[in-house]
Amino acid sequence: MEPASIGQNVIIGEDVSFGNNVTIGNNVIIYEKTKIGDDVVIQDNVVVGKQPSRAKNSILSESQKLPGAVIGSGCTIGTSSIIYANASLADDVFVADLATIRERVTIGEKTIVGRGVSVENDCDVGQKCKLETNCYVTAYSELGNYVFMAPYVVTTNDNYMARSKERYNHFKGVTIRDGGRVGANSTILPGKVIQEDGAVGAGSLVTKDVNTGEMVIGSPAKFYQKVPEDQLLKNQ
Known part of the structure; x- marks a missing residue:
C-alpha cells in the first residue's frame, strides 16, 4: 500500500511496507524492509532503517546486516531524526526533531x-x-515505564574511560525502573540502578543505586528525603 502523502526527493527501499x-x-x-504502521507522520529529512557503521577502532564486533526498523501506528518522527535498522517503536511514540534512536532499541507505547x-x-525504553531535550541514554541501558529524564541528563x-582491555568485559548501562525520575544536568555512572519511584535532583552525580521511593541530591548524590506521597506513581 502506498503512503497517503509523499513529499519531494523521497527515497524508499525495497520491501518497505506502509499502513494507511x-x-x-x-x-x-x-x-529496505522497514515496516510502518497506520497514521504515521515522517517529517522532512528523516532517515529510517539506516544500517549502523563501525569505526575501524570500535570495540564492537562486525555485525551482519540487521532487519528493518519497525514504526508503530500513530507515531510521529520529527525533522532530521534518524531511526536505525532493527529499532522498534510501539504505537503512538513521538520522536522530536534531531533525535537519534540506534539499532536494537525498543521504545514503548506513547513514549x-x-x-x-x-x-x-x-536499550529498552x-x-x-x-x-526531554538533549538527554543521553547510553548503550545497554534499561528504562521502565513512566520514566522521566529532564534535559541534559x-x-x-564505561568505568574505565576507554582505557585498558579489561573494560571490554564490564560495559554496563544504567537501569531506571518504573516511575524513576532524573533532574536536569544530572549524571548517572555505569551500572547504577534507580529503583521504582526513585528521584534524582537536578545537577546530581549518581555514584550509588537509588532506593525505591527515595530522593537523592548532590555530587555525589546522597539521600535527601522520601519522595512525597502525592508524587508516587501509584497516586498519579
Whole structure:
C-alpha cells in the first residue's frame, strides 16, 4: 500500500511496507524492509532503517546486516531524526526533531523522545516515558515505564574511560525502573540502578543505586528525603 502523502526527493527501499494514511515529508530516506504502521507522520529529512557503521577502532564486533526498523501506528518522527535498522517503536511514540534512536532499541507505547535525544544501541525504553531535550541514554541501558529524564541528563557505561582491555568485559548501562525520575544536568555512572519511584535532583552525580521511593541530591548524590506521597506513581 502506498503512503497517503509523499513529499519531494523521497527515497524508499525495497520491501518497505506502509499502513494507511502515512504522511512523508521532503528529503526522506526509508531503507529496505522497514515496516510502518497506520497514521504515521515522517517529517522532512528523516532517515529510517539506516544500517549502523563501525569505526575501524570500535570495540564492537562486525555485525551482519540487521532487519528493518519497525514504526508503530500513530507515531510521529520529527525533522532530521534518524531511526536505525532493527529499532522498534510501539504505537503512538513521538520522536522530536534531531533525535537519534540506534539499532536494537525498543521504545514503548506513547513514549516521548525529545529534541536532540540520543538513545544508543541495545536499550529498552518502556511505555509513557518522557525523555526531554538533549538527554543521553547510553548503550545497554534499561528504562521502565513512566520514566522521566529532564534535559541534559547523561548516562554512562564505561568505568574505565576507554582505557585498558579489561573494560571490554564490564560495559554496563544504567537501569531506571518504573516511575524513576532524573533532574536536569544530572549524571548517572555505569551500572547504577534507580529503583521504582526513585528521584534524582537536578545537577546530581549518581555514584550509588537509588532506593525505591527515595530522593537523592548532590555530587555525589546522597539521600535527601522520601519522595512525597502525592508524587508516587501509584497516586498519579
